[in-house]
Amino acid sequence: xxxxxxxxxxxxxxxxxxxxxxxxxxxxxxxxxxxxxxxxxxxxxxxxxxxxxxxxxxxxxxxxxxxxxxxxxxxxxxxxxxxxxxxxxxxxxxxxxxxxxxxxxxxxxxxxxxxxxxxxxxxxxxxxxxxxxxxxxxxxxxxxxxxxxxxxxxxxxxxxxxxxxxxxxxxxxxxxxxxxxxxxxxxxxxxxxxxxxxxxxxxxxxxxxxxxxxxxxxxxxxxxxxxxxxxxxxxxxxxxxxxxxxxxxxxxxxxxxxxxxxxxxxxxxxxxxxxxxxxxxxxx
Amino acid sequence: xxxxxxxxxxxxxxxxxxxxxxxxxxxxxxxxxxxxxxxxxxxxxxxxxxxxxxxxxxxxxxxxxxxxxxxxxxxxxxxxxxxxxxxxxxxxxxxxxxxxxxxxxxxxxxxxxxxxxxxxxxxxxxxxxxxxxxxxxxxxxxxxxxxxxxxxxxxxxxxxxxxxxxxxxxxxxxxxxxxxxxxxxxxxxxxxxxxxxxxxxxxxxxxxxxxxxxxxxxxxxxxxxxxxxxxxxxxxxxxxxxxxxxxxxxxxxxxxxxxxxxxxxxxxxxxxxxxxxxxxxxxxxxxxxxxxxxxxxxxxxxxxxxxxxxxxxxxxxxxxxxxxxxxxxxxxxxxxxxxxxxxxxxxxxxxxxxxxxxxxxxxxxxxxxxxxxxxxxxxxxxxxxxxxxxxxxxxxxxxxxxxxxxxxxxxxxxxxxxxxxxxxxxxxxxxxxxxxxxxxxxxxxxxxxxxxxxxxxxxxxxxxxxxxxxxxxxxxxxxxxxxxxxxxxxxxxxxxxxxxxxxxxxxxxxxxxxxxxxxxxxxxxxxxxxxxxxxxxxxxxxxxxxxxxxxxxxxxxxxxxxxxxxxxxxxxxxxxxxxxxxxxxxxxxxxxxxxxxxxxxxxxxxxxxxxxxxxxxxxxxxxxxxxxxxxxxxxxxxxxxxx
Numbered sequence: 001x002x003x004x005x006x007x008x009x010x011x012x013x014x015x016x017x018x019x020x021x022x023x024x025x026x027x028x029x030x031x032x033x034x035x036x037x038x039x040x041x042x043x044x045x046x047x048x049x050x051x052x053x054x055x056x057x058x059x060x061x062x063x064x065x066x067x068x069x070x071x072x073x074x075x076x077x078x079x080x081x082x083x084x085x086x087x088x089x090x091x092x093x094x095x096x097x098x099x100x101x102x103x104x105x106x107x108x109x110x111x112x113x114x115x116x117x118x119x120x121x122x123x124x125x126x127x128x129x130x131x132x133x134x135x136x137x138x139x140x141x142x143x144x145x146x147x148x149x150x151x152x153x154x155x156x157x158x159x160x161x162x163x164x165x166x167x168x169x170x171x172x173x174x175x176x177x178x179x180x181x182x183x184x185x186x187x188x189x190x191x192x193x194x195x196x197x198x199x200x201x202x203x204x205x206x207x208x209x210x211x212x213x214x215x216x217x218x219x220x221x222x223x224x225x226x227x228x229x230x231x232x233x234x235x236x237x238x239x240x241x242x243x244x245x246x247x248x249x250x251x252x253x254x255x256x257x258x259x260x261x262x263x264x265x266x267x268x269x270x271x272x273x274x275x276x277x278x279x280x281x282x283x284x
Numbered sequence: 285x286x287x288x289x290x291x292x293x294x295x296x297x298x299x300x301x302x303x304x305x306x307x308x309x310x311x312x313x314x315x316x317x318x319x320x321x322x323x324x325x326x327x328x329x330x331x332x333x334x335x336x337x338x339x340x341x342x343x344x345x346x347x348x349x350x351x352x353x354x355x356x357x358x359x360x361x362x363x364x365x366x367x368x369x370x371x372x373x374x375x376x377x378x379x380x381x382x383x384x385x386x387x388x389x390x391x392x393x394x395x396x397x398x399x400x401x402x403x404x405x406x407x408x409x410x411x412x413x414x415x416x417x418x419x420x421x422x423x424x425x426x427x428x429x430x431x432x433x434x435x436x437x438x439x440x441x442x443x444x445x446x447x448x449x450x451x452x453x454x455x456x457x458x459x460x461x462x463x464x465x466x467x468x469x470x471x472x473x474x475x476x477x478x479x480x481x482x483x484x485x486x487x488x489x490x491x492x493x494x495x496x497x498x499x500x501x502x503x504x505x506x507x508x509x510x511x512x513x514x515x516x517x518x519x520x521x522x523x524x525x526x527x528x529x530x531x532x533x534x535x536x537x538x539x540x541x542x543x544x545x546x547x548x549x550x551x552x553x554x555x556x557x558x559x560x561x562x563x564x565x566x567x568x569x570x571x572x573x574x575x576x577x578x579x580x581x582x583x584x585x586x587x588x589x590x591x592x593x594x595x596x597x598x599x600x601x602x603x604x605x606x607x608x609x610x611x612x613x614x615x616x617x618x619x620x621x622x623x624x625x626x627x628x629x630x631x632x633x634x635x636x637x638x639x640x641x642x643x644x645x646x647x648x649x650x651x652x653x654x655x656x657x658x659x660x661x662x663x664x665x666x667x668x669x670x671x672x673x674x675x676x677x678x679x680x681x682x683x684x685x686x687x688x689x690x691x692x693x694x695x696x697x698x699x700x701x702x703x704x705x706x707x708x709x710x711x712x713x714x715x716x717x718x719x720x721x722x723x724x725x726x727x728x729x730x731x732x733x734x735x736x737x738x739x740x741x742x743x744x745x746x747x748x749x750x751x752x753x754x755x756x757x758x759x760x761x762x763x764x765x766x767x768x769x770x771x772x773x774x775x776x777x778x779x780x781x782x783x784x785x786x787x788x789x790x791x792x793x794x795x796x797x798x799x800x801x802x803x804x805x806x807x808x809x810x811x812x813x814x815x816x817x818x819x820x821x822x823x824x825x826x827x828x829x830x831x832x833x834x835x836x837x838x839x840x841x842x843x844x845x846x847x848x849x850x851x852x853x854x855x856x857x858x859x860x861x862x863x864x865x866x867x868x869x870x871x872x873x874x875x876x877x878x879x880x881x882x883x884x885x886x887x888x889x890x891x892x893x894x895x896x897x898x899x900x901x902x903x904x905x906x907x908x909x910x911x912x913x914x915x916x917x918x919x920x921x922x923x924x925x926x927x
Contacts, residue, residue, distance in 0.1 A: 167693040174654050175708040175763075176681030185707075189698050 005196060008270035015266025021259030029074040036068035040224055048241050057244045061232060066245055070252060072224040077256060080141055080210045085202035087145040089195060092152030097183060099153075100160035110153070117150040123212065130218040137223060140213065144206055152198045156191060163190045193271045197264060204260040211253045226253050285481055286312040286335070286451060287348040293330055293505075295341040302551045304330045304341065306505040306559075309578065312451070317477055319484045319496035319513055321528065325548055327505040328485045329375070332453045335483075336372050337362045349451075367394050371449035375456040376437045381428035388414070388424040391443045398447055406446075413442040417472055434465035441472070451481045458491045470494050489532045493517050498584075501525045504549050504559035506575075509592075511584025518830065518899050521581065521592035523631060524560045530815065536832040538811040539633075540787075542794050558589065565631035565797030566590055594665070596799050597628040597651060597684070597767050602660035603823075604646050620646040621657065622823030622875075625894070626801075628767060633793060633800040635814030635831070637807050637846060643823040644803045645689065648771045651801065652686035664767070682712055685760040687770040691752045695744045695759075701728075702740035705759045712763060727758040730792060750781040757789070761796065768793075769801045774809070786813055807843075808850040811835050819843045822875045829900030839902040839910055841880050874905065882906045 009015040028035060037056070038044055041064065049059040057066040099110040126143060133139050163169075169186050177185075188195075213219060214227025221228065226249035233246035293305040304327045312318050320328050333339040335347060337354060347354040349369065357365065374380050381390055391414060392406040399405070414424060417438040428436060437457065444452060457473060458466040473482075473495055484495050492499055492513060499513040501524060509522040520526040527544040546563035549555050555562050561571040571589050578587040586592050602624050610616035621643045628634050628651075638644050649655035651662055653669045662669050664680055672680055688694035695704050705724045709715060715723065725735035731754040733739065744752055753773065760768055770789065774782035790813060793800045804810050810817050811831055818828040819842060827840040838844040849858055874880065874887040886905050894903040897911070904910070 167688050167690070168696045170654055171686075171688060171694050171759075172707065172711065174652060174681060174686055175711045176678040177711045181711060186696055189696070 005193075005267065005270070009263065009266055012266035012270060014262045015270075018259050018262025018264075018266060021255065022263060025074055025078065025256060025259065028071060029078050032071050032075055036065075036071045038065040038068045040064050040068035040072050041222075048236070048239065050240070051244050057248060058241070060229075060241075060245060061236065066229075066248070069224050069229060070226070070248055073226045073229065073249065073252075076137065076223055076225045077207055077210065077253075080137060080144070081203040081206045081256075083141045084144040084148060084206040085199050087141070088149040088202055089152055089199050091145065091149040092156050092198065093188075093191070093195065095149070095153045096156035096160050097187065099157045100164060101179065101183070107157075110157070114150045114154050117147075118154075120147075122147045123209075126209070126213055127216060127218060130213060134220075135213075135218060136220045140210065140219065144209055148202060148205060148209070152202065155198065156194060159191060159194050160187060163187060166190070193267075197267050197271065200260055200264040200267060204257050204264065207253065207256050207260070226250075285314040285316075285350060286310075286483075287346075288331075288335070289346045289348070291331070291334060291343070291345040291347060293327075293334055293339055293341050293343050297552075300552050302341075303554055304505050304551060305334070306554075307345070308502075308505070308507055310500055310507065310510075312481060312483060314450075314481055315479075316498065317482050317484070317496040319486065319492035319499040320502055321487060321489060321492055321499060322502035323528070323544075323548060324487060325504075325551070326502045328487075328502055329455055331502070332372060332455050332483070332485050335453060336366060336370060363397070367398050367447040367449070369449055370451045370453065371444040371447065372453040372455060373437075373440050373444045373457055376433060376440060376460070380440060381436060383427060383429050386425045386427060387419075387431065387439045390428075391439060391446055394443060395446045409446055410442065413445055414439070417442045418468065434461055434469070437461065437465075437469060438472075441469075441476070445476065449480075451483065452476070453483045453485070454495075455485045456488070457484065457486070459486065459488050466491070489517055489529065490534060501528065504551065504554060506559055507578055507585075507587060508560065509584065509586050509588075510578070511581075515583065521584075521586055522588055523564050523566060523593055526593060526631070527563075534832070536836050538835050539814060539831050540790060540812055542790065545794050545797065558587075566594055593632075594630045595627055596630050596665060597626070597801070598663045599624065599626045599647070599651055599657075600661050600663075601625060602647065602650055602657045602662070604643075604650060604655065605658040619658075619823050621650060623660075624820065624823060624825045625660075626651065626818060626825065628799050628801050630766075631793075631797055631799055632815045633790070633802060633813055635802045635804060635810035635817045636820055637804060637810045637817060638820035639805060639846075642820045644805075644820055645771055647820070648686065648769050648801070648803050652769045653680065653684060654686070678712065682708075682763045683766040685763070685765040685768050687756055687760055687768065687773050689771045689773075689775065691749070691756045691776075692744070694756055695752070697744050700741050700743055701747075701755055704744070704755060705762055708759060708763050714763070723762055724758075727762040728755075730761060730796075731755075731758045731788060733758065750777060750785065753777065753785060754788070757792070761792065761798075764796065765798055767799045767801065769803075771803045772805070773802070775805070782809075789813070806851070807846045819846065824875060824903065825894060825901075826876065826904070827900065827902045828894075829898075829902075833899050837900075837911065839897055839900055839907040840876075840904045841882055841906070841910065842876050844910065845879075874903075876904075880906075882909055 009019060043063040044055065044059055044065050045063055047059060047061050047063045049055060051058045055065050055067070057070070060066055060069070095110050099107045126147060129143055130140070135143070164187065169182050172182050172186055210225070211227035211230070214225045215231050217231050219225055219228050229249040230246060233242060236242065237246065288308060288310045291305055291308040295302045295304060308331060320331065322328050330339055334343055335354070337357060343355055349365070354365070381387070388410055391410040395406040395409060396403065411424060419435060419438050423431065423435060431439070454473065458469055461469065470491055477495060482495065484492055486492050496513045498510065499516050500510040501508045501522060503524050508524050509516065509520070511521070516525060517529055520529055530542050531544060533541055544563060549559055549562065555572070557572040557574050558564070558567070558576050561567040564571065568589065574589070576587045576589045578585045602621050603619055604621040605617045605619050607615050608618050624643070624647055626634070626647070636644055636647070646655065650657045653662070656670050664684060669680055699707070702724055705727055706720050709720045709723055714720070728735045733751065733754050747755065773789065774785045777785060786809070789800065802810070802813055814831045816829065817831050817834045818825050819840065820826070821842050827834060827838070827843045834843060835847065838847055872891070873889050874883070874892055877883050877887045880887065884906065890905070892903045892905045894901050897907055
């Protein structure tokens with residue numbers, strides 16, 4: 001049946017909360033230069049200054065304002081998260097369509113490739129690759145994109161296999177439509193629900209991965225990243241600074257992941273008939 | 285005996301010159317019985333009057349009677365010819381007899397004119413003839429206005445026979461009479477015709493088939509087709525003849541009546557080229573430019589540029605094999621369609637009947653070009669459809685459309701009505717945005733749906749089942765296809781919506797002139813809609829033929845069973861006579877053997893081929909036995925006695 005995601009999302013309690021949480025993050029990221037009280041790259045004063053009226057969360061070990069760092073870090077997190085989600089979903093989609101429509105041999109090759117990718121320890125490879133390439137934001141995006149597409153591809157392929165037997169595709173080809181038209185006009189629109197869910201889940205995963213890598217110090221040190229902040233703060237775990245330096249980025253990472261997870265959950269429950277309590281149609 | 289050559293009759297009227305007959309050529313041999321059929325206005329009576337020398341327009345061409353040119357005769361000569369050689373029974377309009385003379389006097393009159401003074405002889409002849417045509421003596425002296433229509437008609441026949449003519453022309457001898465009087469008159473005329481040459485002019489096909497052996501079809505002053513009456517009326521070759529037969533109800537007609545689309549052409553400004561082309565479903569450009577000549581064909585003659593009704597879609601020996609999981613994971617195969625063959629002609633409705641699992645849908649998909657058969661070939665106008673490429677393939681898709689069984693599944697639920705119906709046009713790249721919207725609205729109008737913006741922007745789930753089915757029909761018709769394959773279009777609808785849907789399909793089929801291949805499991809329904817019926821069992825066509833024949837004389841035991849099980853409003857619980865026998869060898873013999881109550885030992889050994897039997901085709905060794913059983917049917921016997 002026809003589902004309006006937006007209405008579904010708004011109707012779901014968790015979906016509403018998730019949406020609010022994520023929209024706040026997006027607003028903060030966009031308005032970072034106006035919200036940040038100081039330039040986070042500039043030395044402000046005595047390192048490890050505790051919170052004061054001027055510096056609400058104090059200063060770090062090289063005298064930068066922690067609150068401003070957090071605000072700018074939102075940008076990095078969302079940029080990496082959304083880019084990786086979009087690119088890896090595109091790769092998943094392309095490979096899924098190729099596997100489902102390209103015949104038996106293509107299907108086998110792609111499936112084996114997915115299997116191999118799935119058993120590889122993603123984190124370990126990320127660390128090795130990252131050390132070798134001295135990662136900036138772009139490198140991290142490319143790397144995570146190349147590592148995170150397989151689960152999405154598998155789900156999309158399975159769905160495409162069932163969708164391509166739908167009769168309205170047969171109808172379209174009986175009107176003389178070519179494969180390109182059918183994919184573009186029928187298959188991809190039919191995959192929208194799954195693509196949306198996949199996109200949201202990928203953002204969630206990427207945020208976590210990026211934070212983890214940065215925590216291990218594998219990130220361009222000139223960038224502002226929550227993971228990186230935790231990385232530096234962890235060295236000062238025995239001073240009292242962790243309360244305003246280590247805790248806030250940790251909480252923010254959790255907040256972001258929870259926000260996306262709630263949206264994802266709400267979408268999934270409205271798309272999966274078994275999880276839907278009462279079905280609302282548009283129009284009636 | 286009579287040889288009409290290039291006869292042309294025109295009348296001058298104040299509207300201009302009216303062309304009533306156009307290059308009509310017809311030969312009648314001595315002793316032959318010939319019929320002329322056609323709609324009113326087609327020029328039938330004018331033809332008869334020309335032969336009698338009574339027509340008042342300009343006559344060109346030639347009419348030779350035993351080598352003598354009749355058109356050169358002067359009025360004095362005519363009197364002899366008219367009474368002694370050619371005589372005509374006029375159409376009884378109630379004004380044919382003079383109301384101030386008695387019937388006997390008027391019957392005697394023609395005799396006295398040829399043999400003046402022989403009153404006694406005239407009286408004897410006339411009263412004998414009147415008795416012979418079934419009138420009592422008290423009718424002899426009656427005035428015409430005191431007689432009934434049937435009695436006057438008998439009197440007119442007696443009058444035409446009094447000079448013992450060689451050629452008798454009967455103009456609508458039975459129309460406007462009730463069935464019983466008509467039956468008696470037909471019997472009488474049949475007796476009279478034993479030793480005469482007769483020319484019957486009528487729009488009443490049942491009279492023509494009983495009285496004549498050869499028939500010509502006249503349309504707008506031109507002969508479209510001639511041939512042996514029986515085969516012409518049962519299997520007409522010209523689209524007009526078929527339309528004429530289709531519009532005529534008989535006792536055995538089961539199909540709903542269908543008129544001929546369009547209007548009868550104006551004779552003042554006749555259509556250029558073939559006179560039938562504006563109403564014809566298979567007209568080409570050539571048909572509107574050039575008039576087809578009457579060309580000799582197998583048993584008769586035909587005037588059609590396309591050589592008669594063409595075959596649009598033909599499937600030969602189609603086999604579709606599907607894999608199926610067997611014992612212990614072994615892969616086995618079964619044939620969903622197993623050697624079926626189907627022929628669909630231009631502008632006809634063919635109904636395919638069979639129980640579920642008999643391979644109907646697979647066959648439909650094969651014929652629609654979306655499921656390649658394992659073996660066999662499908663031809664669309666003599667071109668194999670699975671070997672077409674590129675442009676040609678796209679063109680085929682435009683002309684061959686399929687309606688899927690379940691409309692809900694056949695549409696994308698993300699597309700609005702407008703996008704759904706426009707999709708075929710978009711794929712084919714027909715027209716620009718604006719003309720496409722126009723096309724969509726037209727197509728929706730055809731199926732009786734509104735074309736307003738509100739409806740165009742509805743999603744499929746906002747429509748009822750019947751509405752959605754109509755949308756899919758509109759989508760299939762938006763490209764004006766030549767063939768529509770409809771797979772159980774009404775299976776999911778209730779009876780009243782189903783009735784509307786099928787009426788709509790039949791109406792559209794007639795108006796748009798496409799050929800319809802209707803698949804259904806309901807034989808009663810197939811009879812209402814189909815011109816021809818094909819019965820499918822286990823992937824094979826077991827019987828095929830004109831609907832009325834198959835319904836009256838089912839030749840295959842399976843058809844008989846389907847007919848018995850067709851829906852009826854009787855309280856009796858059906859007693860299904862399906863026996864199950866085991867064959868000695870699996871995979872050999874008749875596929876119906878296991879259930880057949882008439883089977884013999886031969887049936888278990890040899891598979892019966894599809895053989896012609898009259899106008900039907902049947903695959904059964906025991907068809908002859910079944911035919912005999914049908915003939916012994918008491919009901920049929922009774923009817924035969926009456927006629």
